[in-house]
Amino acid sequence: MTILSTSNLKKIYGAGENKVHALDGVDLKVAKGEFVAVVGTSGSGKSTLLHMLGGLDRPTAGTVTVDGKDIFALKDEELTIFRRRKIGFVFQNYNLVPVLNVYENILLPIQLDGNEPDGKYVEQIIDMLGLSSKLQNLPNNLSGGQQQRVAIARALAAKPAIILADEPTGNLDSKTSQDVLSLLKVSSQRFAQTIVMITHNEEIAQLADRIIRIEDGKIIGNGGGKNEGSK
Amino acid sequence: MITEKIALVVFIIGILCLAGAGFIAFFDYYYRKRSLKRMYDMIKAAMDGTFQAHNFDESLYAAVENKLAEYIDAAETTAGKTAKEKEQIETLIADISHQTKTPLSNILLYTELLKERAGSEENRENIELLENQAEKLNFLIQSLIKMSRLETGILVLNPRKSSVAELLEEAERQYRNKAREKGLYLHVLSEDARDVTACFDKKWTLEALGNLIDNAIKYTQAGGVTVRVRPYGLFVCIEVADTGSGIAEEEHARIFGRFYRSPQVSDQTGVGIGLYLAREILQQQSGYMKLTSETGKGAVFSMYLPV
Numbered sequence: 001m002t003i004l005s006t007s008n009l010k011k012i013y014g015a016g017e018n019k020v021h022a023l024d025g026v027d028l029k030v031a032k033g034e035f036v037a038v039v040g041t042s043g044s045g046k047s048t049l050l051h052m053l054g055g056l057d058r059p060t061a062g063t064v065t066v067d068g069k070d071i072f073a074l075k076d077e078e079l080t081i082f083r084r085r086k087i088g089f090v091f092q093n094y095n096l097v098p099v100l101n102v103y104e105n106i107l108l109p110i111q112l113d114g115n116e117p118d119g120k121y122v123e124q125i126i127d128m129l130g131l132s133s134k135l136q137n138l139p140n141n142l143s144g145g146q147q148q149r150v151a152i153a154r155a156l157a158a159k160p161a162i163i164l165a166d167e168p169t170g171n172l173d174s175k176t177s178q179d180v181l182s183l184l185k186v187s188s189q190r191f192a193q194t195i196v197m198i199t200h201n202e203e204i205a206q207l208a209d210r211i212i213r214i215e216d217g218k219i220i221g222n223g224g225g226k227n228e229g230s231k
Numbered sequence: 232m233i234t235e236k237i238a239l240v241v242f243i244i245g246i247l248c249l250a251g252a253g254f255i256a257f258f259d260y261y262y263r264k265r266s267l268k269r270m271y272d273m274i275k276a277a278m279d280g281t282f283q284a285h286n287f288d289e290s291l292y293a294a295v296e297n298k299l300a301e302y303i304d305a306a307e308t309t310a311g312k313t314a315k316e317k318e319q320i321e322t323l324i325a326d327i328s329h330q331t332k333t334p335l336s337n338i339l340l341y342t343e344l345l346k347e348r349a350g351s352e353e354n355r356e357n358i359e360l361l362e363n364q365a366e367k368l369n370f371l372i373q374s375l376i377k378m379s380r381l382e383t384g385i386l387v388l389n390p391r392k393s394s395v396a397e398l399l400e401e402a403e404r405q406y407r408n409k410a411r412e413k414g415l416y417l418h419v420l421s422e423d424a425r426d427v428t429a430c431f432d433k434k435w436t437l438e439a440l441g442n443l444i445d446n447a448i449k450y451t452q453a454g455g456v457t458v459r460v461r462p463y464g465l466f467v468c469i470e471v472a473d474t475g476s477g478i479a480e481e482e483h484a485r486i487f488g489r490f491y492r493s494p495q496v497s498d499q500t501g502v503g504i505g506l507y508l509a510r511e512i513l514q515q516q517s518g519y520m521k522l523t524s525e526t527g528k529g530a531v532f533s534m535y536l537p538v
Contacts, residue, residue, distance in 0.1 A: 128517065176464065178466070186537070
């Protein structure tokens with residue numbers, strides 16, 4: 001089942017002679033539960049692609065469909081709510097709220113939506129990410145790796161259709177990176193969570209079920225596909 | 232005088248109308264909010280499994296409640312059916328594993344007896360072929376049973392905090408001879424893992440690691456296999472590196488699939504189940520597997536176990 005797809009996605013910046021094709025006709029399909037890495041050098045258009053997938057920026061042409069919904073057919077306000085309910089973000093610089101403690105940060109997206117959190121599920125996530133003893137801490141008392149784990153917990157807690165991760169280990173040392181990536185991988189397996197991760201690092205990308213290479217706004221490699229045996 | 236009175240009456244009527252409209256609007260708002268709240272509570276109760284229909288009157292609300300009860304009932308029936316089907320699969324697997332054991336071991340036994348008094352060279356060759364095939368069948372059935380037990384959740388792993396060094400040493404004991412027979416080295420750097428512990432099921436993790444080492448030996452012609460440990464904060468990584476022919480990137484995702492065999496190795500014995508089984512075992516204990524390889528540069532399979 002396809003949970004995320006784009007069709008002929010284009011983003012052009014500037015006009016006339018200064019035109020830059022940041023994305024030049026991207027067709028992409030991601031199946032439910034798949035862990036996909038998008039690899040490219042800086043300036044290849046990978047961040048632009050992630051912004052489009054997450055509805056953070058509008059394309060010049062083409063569509064993005066998340067969970068059966070063409071997201072750019074939505075009004076701005078609807079898109080904001082759709083994003084909150086269906087898409088989890090994990091950024092390079094964590095983006096935690098500094099005045100809220102770890103537990104409040106994790107529950108924030110659910111509570112913004114006026115819902116009661118699924119206590120058991122949230123507890124499972126906290127336990128798996130090894131955050132049980134840190135729940136009352138404020139983010140700036142945590143190490144980078146711990147902060148990123150909180151960000152992953154926050155993204156998972158709302159049970160989004162997809163998680164978009166933008167260089168999730170960009171600010172971490174290599175040892176901590178390995179832990180954070182491992183947790184991302186295990187979460188994707190355990191909760192059948194669809195994850196699209198952007199990275200410039202080939203080694204990190206190896207972790208994914210499938211690697212998509214992007215260059216000059218075009219997809220050039222689309223290896224493997226979902227392996228048959230995985231669930 | 233009279234006009235004043237009429238004006239006053241009209242004014243009062245106007246005020247009353249406004250108050251009435253206001254009251255109706257408020258009531259409507261309140262009523263709608265209450266209905267939605269009741270629906271929300273109903274669905275929430277259904278999700279928690281505590282839902283019960285309370286109202287049996289002619290109202291629309293009672294009808295909605297009734298329909299939901301019907302829906303939940305149907306869903307429960309389906310769940311019951313699925314549980315029963317799973318039970319049937321369990322029985323089937325148990326039957327197959329139990330009923331094939333005796334005939335298979337008899338075939339192996341009598342083949343061995345035959346071999347001892349084979350007589351002519353031609354007979355001996357045939358009997359050896361027979362023996363190979365019987366052993367392969369035995370291995371295949373054992374693997375299939377393990378696989379379906381893991382997949383259907385009949386088999387539950389018991390991860391416990393255990394020593395990684397002990398795991399490596401046991402694996403080395405099992406595969407030392409196999410590597411030596413093929414003229415390969417098997418370096419297991421268990422010294423590095425002296426104080427490293429991780430959370431894993433000993434028996435099954437050994438099986439997964441064994442499959443990786445077995446594969447590495449099988450697909451390496453010269454050089455050998457190195458097993459090393461890398462501890463991280465929350466995970467421990469066990470790497471099995473070989474100096475074999477490597478695996479092309481297009482195959483990385485497929486190689487963990489069941490019964491997948493790379494075209495490069497299609498002339499070798501094997502059924503293509505080892506890696507699939509190993510990955511299932513890792514996943515069941517909240518770990519995962521990773522492959523790094525390029526054609527011609529050997530392959531590194533990494534097992535990540537949670538601490």
